[in-house]
Amino acid sequence: MIAAVKEWLAVFPTLLFLLPSGASAADDPGGAARELARKTVAFAGRGESVTASWRNLSSLPPGDLAQARAVFESALRESGARAAEGGTVEIRITVSESRQQYLLVGEARKGDDRQTLIAAWKRPAGNAASAPAGVALERRLLWEQPDPILDAVLMPDALLILSPGKLTLYAHRESSFEQRASAPVTPARPWPRDARARLAVNGAAVRAFLPGTLCTGTLQPALTLECHAGDDPWPADAGAPPLLAAFVPGRNFFDGHVVMPTGARKSLAPFFTAGAISERGANYWVLALTSGTTQLLDANFETAGGITGWGSDLAATGAHCGGGSQILATKAGDAREPDSIRAYGLSNRVPVALTAPVDFSGPVTALWSAGGASAIAVVRDLETARYAVYLLTVVCSG
Amino acid sequence: MVKRSGIAILGLLTASAISPATRPRYGGTLRVETRQAPQTQDPPAFLDSGFNITRWEAGHLAVYEADENASGGRPFLDSVEIALGRALRDQSIDLELGKADVIELGPTELRRQPAGRKIWTSSPVRVLALVFSPRVEDARVREALALSVDRAAIHAVLLQRQGEISGALLPQWLTGYAFLFPTTQDLPRARQLAAGARPLSLAPEDPASRAIAERIALNARDAGLNVTVTSQPASADIRLSELRVASSDPAKALAAMAAALGAPEPARLDSAEALFSAERSLLDGFKVIPLIHLPDVYGTAARVRGGPGISPAGDWQFENLWVEGPRP
Numbered sequence: 027m028i029a030a031v032k033e034w035l036a037v038f039p040t041l042l043f044l045l046p047s048g049a050s051a052a053d054d055p056g057g058a059a060r061e062l063a064r065k066t067v068a069f070a071g072r073g074e075s076v077t078a079s080w081r082n083l084s085s086l087p088p089g090d091l092a093q094a095r096a097v098f099e100s101a102l103r104e105s106g107a108r109a110a111e112g113g114t115v116e117i118r119i120t121v122s123e124s125r126q127q128y129l130l131v132g133e134a135r136k137g138d139d140r141q142t143l144i145a146a147w148k149r150p151a152g153n154a155a156s157a158p159a160g161v162a163l164e165r166r167l168l169w170e171q172p173d174p175i176l177d178a179v180l181m182p183d184a185l186l187i188l189s190p191g192k193l194t195l196y197a198h199r200e201s202s203f204e205q206r207a208s209a210p211v212t213p214a215r216p217w218p219r220d221a222r223a224r225l226a227v228n229g230a231a232v233r234a235f236l237p238g239t240l241c242t243g244t245l246q247p248a249l250t251l252e253c254h255a256g257d258d259p260w261p262a263d264a265g266a267p268p269l270l271a272a273f274v275p276g277r278n279f280f281d282g283h284v285v286m287p288t289g290a291r292k293s294l295a296p297f298f299t300a301g302a303i304s305e306r307g308a309n310y311w312v313l314a315l316t317s318g319t320t321q322l323l324d325a326n327f328e329t330a331g332g333i334t335g336w337g338s339d340l341a342a343t344g345a346h347c348g349g350g351s352q353i354l355a356t357k358a359g360d361a362r363e364p365d366s367i368r369a370y371g372l373s374n375r376v377p378v379a380l381t382a383p384v385d386f387s388g389p390v391t392a393l394w395s396a397g398g399a400s401a402i403a404v405v406r407d408l409e410t411a412r413y414a415v416y417l418l419t420v421v422c423s424g
Numbered sequence: 425m426v427k428r429s430g431i432a433i434l435g436l437l438t439a440s441a442i443s444p445a446t447r448p449r450y451g452g453t454l455r456v457e458t459r460q461a462p463q464t465q466d467p468p469a470f471l472d473s474g475f476n477i478t479r480w481e482a483g484h485l486a487v488y489e490a491d492e493n494a495s496g497g498r499p500f501l502d503s504v505e506i507a508l509g510r511a512l513r514d515q516s517i518d519l520e521l522g523k524a525d526v527i528e529l530g531p532t533e534l535r536r537q538p539a540g541r542k543i544w545t546s547s548p549v550r551v552l553a554l555v556f557s558p559r560v561e562d563a564r565v566r567e568a569l570a571l572s573v574d575r576a577a578i579h580a581v582l583l584q585r586q587g588e589i590s591g592a593l594l595p596q597w598l599t600g601y602a603f604l605f606p607t608t609q610d611l612p613r614a615r616q617l618a619a620g621a622r623p624l625s626l627a628p629e630d631p632a633s634r635a636i637a638e639r640i641a642l643n644a645r646d647a648g649l650n651v652t653v654t655s656q657p658a659s660a661d662i663r664l665s666e667l668r669v670a671s672s673d674p675a676k677a678l679a680a681m682a683a684a685l686g687a688p689e690p691a692r693l694d695s696a697e698a699l700f701s702a703e704r705s706l707l708d709g710f711k712v713i714p715l716i717h718l719p720d721v722y723g724t725a726a727r728v729r730g731g732p733g734i735s736p737a738g739d740w741q742f743e744n745l746w747v748e749g750p751r752p
Contacts, residue, residue: 051696083603124600124674125736129696131601142604142704144697219497219744220448276498277450298447316449318748338447360729361446389446 051127052147055086055094061145062130063101066117069134069141072106075113084123091121094130123149163354163369163381164419169196169203175404175413176223177234177394186245187415188225188234190217193241195249207249214239214255220278220361224260224394235260238275259285262300263342264395269300269311279316284327292327301342301395305350305372312353312377314338320355322375333377334358337365339390345399345420347371352380352420354401356390365390367403369420384418448730452747453503456526456740457518459630461509470506474499474743483509500730500746512632516723525728525747529721530632531584542724544731546738548587548595548717551667552633554640555685556711560624560661565649566710568617569624569662571610572647573640575715582636587718593667593681593703595717598674601700605707605714614647623650627660637664666718672737674699678706685712 052058070076078098082091098119099109107115117134132143168178168185179186185196185203192210196203215238224235227245234241234251240258243251261268262280270285274296282294297313304310310330311323320333320340337356345352352369359365366383367390391413392404400419407414462468467480473495475488486506490499507524515527516536526544529537537543554573556566575589588596591605624644628637637653644651657663670680675693682689690702707714720738724731727748735741 084600120603122596122600122603125597125672127600127696129600131604133604142601142697142700144601144695144700146600146696216493217497219494219500221497276492278447279450314447318449356446359446361448362730365446 052145054147055090055128056097058128058130058145058147059094059097060101062119062132062143063098063105063107065143065145066102066115066132066134067105067107069139069143070107070115070136073108074115074136075108075110076102076115076117077111077113078102078109078117078119080119080121082121084121084128086121086123086128094121098130117143125149163367163384164421165384166417166419168415168417170412170414172412174221174406175392175415176221177225177392178402178404178415179225179227180396180400180402180417181227184245185415186225186227186232188223190221193232193234193243193249193251195245209243209249209251211236211241211251212253213237214253215275218276218278222273222278222392226261235273237273237277259283263302264344264397265302265342269302271297271300286327294323294327295321298338299340299393301340301353303342303351303353303370303372304346305375310372310375312340312342312355314340314355322377331375337390339393341393341395341401343369343395343399343401343420344397345369345422347380347420347422352399353377354393354403354418354420356393357383361389362408364388364408365405367393367418381420386416448500448744448746449748450498450500450746451502453505454501454526454728454742454745454747455505455507455524457507457510457515457524458528459510459512459515459632471504471740471742475504478503494743496743499743501742504742519723519725522725525725526733527723529723531582531586533723534586534721535584537723542726542728542731544720544722544724544734546720546734547597547736548719549669549738550718550720551590551593551595551669551681551714552587552636552716552718553593553665553667554626554713554715555663555665557661557663562621563709564617565621565624566713568614568621568647568649569640569644569651570710570713571614571617572643572649573713573715574609574643575607576609578636578639579716582639583716583718586721587716590714590717591707593706593712593714594674594677594699595669598669598672598677599696599699599703601696602717604700605704609643611647614649618648621649623652624661625654625656625659626651626662626664627654627657628664629657630664630666631655633664633666640664669737678703682706 102109115136117132120131122129122131127146127148129146134141173189177188183198187194192208194208195206197206213236226233230244230246232243239253240256241251241253259270260273262271263269265287267287271280272283274281279296279298282296284292296316299314301312309325313321320336322331324330335358337358340355342353350371352371354367354369357366366385368379368383369381370377371380386405388406388408390403391406394402396402403416403418405414461483463483467477467486471488476491478489479487488504492498512530512533516533518524519527579589589607590602591607592602596602626637628634641651641653667681669677671677679689693699730745733742733745
């Protein structure tokens with residue numbers, strides 16, 4: 027900043043109040059055009075002829091501009107002025123824009139008198155186009171909302187959505203879902219910045235694993251949920267029994283201490299996600315480590331290889347296409363970029379892509395096994411900032 | 425990728441193969457360098473949220489550590505080290521040598537960045553402007569200088585087309601009416617106004633802007649003004665200054681600029697028209713001559729993830745950044 031200039035000519039009276047400039051903006055182009063017409067007539071005088079010229083310096087579509095122009099000319103007549111060529115008053119109207127609003131800026135001239143007249147209207151919030159379709163891995167949008175989604179469970183007649191503040195049960199109604207009940211989620215400690223959580227439903231019982239918190243409740247006869255501080259290990263995959271892993275409170279990863287489905291305990295490197303995969307009867311584990319490495323491990327968690335090009339999220343599926351099972355993985359990249367997921371299998375312990383990538387309009391913020399051949403993916407749309415839940419299903423064909 | 429029997433084969437497997445994690449990683453220190461070198465006893469608020477300052481060496485160093493109880497969760501970074509008073513050229517060298525993660529880029533440095541460098545750019549939030557000392561009382565002389573400046577040449581050559589030419593204090597993206605303020609050079613009119621003017625001194629507040637000051641002095645001479653560039657802003661007749669857009673609310677931003685210029689704060693900025701009127705009043709008399717609106721531009725190391733770490737208004741927002749490096 028520069029130093030103050032002394033003895034400045036006092037062009038401004040004392041500060042009275044400041045309001046955002048959008049405070050007096052109209053709601054639409056028509057409202058702004060009427061306002062500009064009123065101001066024009068106030069400057070020109072009733073009965074005067076006005077010649078208006080237009081130019082567009084904004085991103086406003088031509089149709090909206092034509093609408094504003096028609097409304098302006100109509101309002102000009104209604105206010106007692108005449109629109110005419112070679113009028114006594116000339117006004118050059120520029121359609122301009124700022125981040126928050128569109129402006130109609132009129133530079134009016136009547137003889138030697140000049141005046142700048144401005145009318146504005148608020149910009150509408152942008153709507154994002156949906157992600158392109160055309161996928162080999164079957165994708166089904168289940169739910170979309172502005173609040174973050176941590177995990178979801180799709181049941182035959184209902185959908186359970188876990189958000190940082192609540193657990194919501196939606197009933198299946200025709201081709202959509204409608205809310206049936208919700209219960210507050212009260213974590214024992216604040217959510218980490220990259221919040222993660224895991225839902226597990228068993229009959230009418232529900233458990234929500236949160237960082238440093240375990241919530242337990244019921245789906246029937248009423249949706250309930252009670253949360254307590256706890257470091258219970260999370261089910262890291264959808265196996266039966268699952269791989270259990272200790273999640274680090276206040277962070278976004280597992281510390282590496284796991285209980286294998288056999289009951290044996292192992293100490294591994296810290297990881298974001300884990301999943302099982304098989305090839306010709308041999309079982310393997312895949313771990314997305316916090317170091318950025320994706321590791322292939324054998325059934326005893328001994329290193330069997332490394333994988334390049336995968337992101338931090340992967341989820342095993344129960345699909346068995348060909349001679350082994352399939353696993354889904356995000357792509358390597360940045361958590362602020364549009365992501366994609368594709369299905370992989372093993373060929374001589376080398377992962378091979380079995381499907382084309384399923385592209386999303388934002389980063390995948392959660393990817394969990396959903397049982398069977400499916401997984402649940404949560405995506406944050408980069409344009410709308412809304413969260414969407416997808417059911418991804420590996421379909422064997424041919 | 426190689427295709428074999430219709431199946432895409434991934435890259436060769438090695439136990440140590442590393443690809444950047446897509447999920448944010450905790451840990452690490454972000455090393456930032458800036459030209460700013462505040463000498464205040466108390467540290468300025470470089471980082472508004474997510475971090476607590478733990479070390480302050482006025483004009484040299486500020487160290488912040490992650491706030492475990494930060495709103496929205498603890499930042500991914502453990503700490504942020506901000507080296508102060510670093511010249512732009514030194515910053516670029518440090519980025520190249522891996523000694524810095526985030527640096528400021530001037531037009532010259534921006535041109536020299538290698539392909540693939542991650543660049544963060546804000547909206548135009550800095551106003552390069554000429555500010556007259558109260559000693560220059562003749563408004564005709566001030567207007568002469570305003571009409572003599574060839575903004576297009578400065579923008580194209582010295583600033584490498586960075587930013588936007590403007591005669592307004594507030595940028596177009598903020599108000600939508602900045603285009604109303606004239607920017608064209610008019611040497612014949614400037615010569616008329618400059619007749620009989622005394623010699624003037626011009627000093628850039630930032631030494632990096634000296635080439636621009638010299639170009640302005642050259643333009644002024646074409647209009648018959650005798651302008652000499654000095655390095656003493658405090659005593660110069662004209663200062664080449666940088667004003668900052670301090671708020672994304674145009675009314676507040678204009679009020680802050682008025683305060684920075686020592687002018688009374690404007691009243692009733694409750695419409696675009698009122699705002700325009702207030703800004704025009706502020707510029708009447710040519711005591712301040714806006715030239716060009718510039719963005720904040722930063723270069724970042726490849727290991728910095730989760731960016732951009734600045735808001736559209738140029739504020740540092742490092743809570744959601746992380747660095748690839750040692751395990752958390």
